Amino acid sequence: MLVARIEKIKQSVSKLDDRYAALLDTGKYDFGADVVGSVHSQTGAGQLITGIDNIGEVTLKSGSTIKSLREQYDDLSEADKQKVINYDKLVSAEEQYKALEEKQRLKKQKEAEEKAAAEAAEAEERAEEAEKRAEEAEKRAKEAELKKAGNKK
Secondary structure (H helix, E strand, O other): OHHHHHHHHHHHHHOOOHHHHHHHOOOOOOHHHHHHHHHHHOHHHHHHHHHHHOOOOOOHHHHHHHHHHHHHHHHOOHHHHOOOOOHHHHHHHHHHHHHHHHHHHHHHHHHHHHHHHHHHHHHHHHHHHHHHHHHHHHHHHHHHHHHHHHHHO
C-alpha cells in the first residue's frame, strides 16, 4: 500500500519537465525510498503490516490468521509496534471476528433450543398416545371382565 503510493509519486514527479523538477529537487525526493526501505528492513513490523493489509473480509475462517497476526504484534518491541501503521485494522478485524463468533454461538444455541423443544413436543405426543392406548386397554379389560361376569350368571 505504502510502496504503491510512493511509486505513484515517483512516476508523477518523473513526468514533470526540468523546470518543475528543479523546484522539487530539495534532497527530500528520496524520502519515499527511505521509508519503503525502512519498513521492509524491519521484517517483523513490515511483514505484520503486509499481513494485516491482506486480512480481507473477516469470516469465521479468519480466526487463525487474525490470532497469528495478534501474536506477531504482541511479540514486537514497543518501538516496532509504533511502526505498525495499520494496527487499527487488526483491532477492527478482531472485533469483527468476535462478533461473528458470538453470532454463530447464538445461532447454534438457538438451533439446539429449537431441537430440544421439538424433541420434547414429540416425546409429549408419544406419551399422550401411550396414555390413550393404556386407557383403551383398561376399558377393553373392564368390558371383557363384565362380559365374563355376565356369562357366569
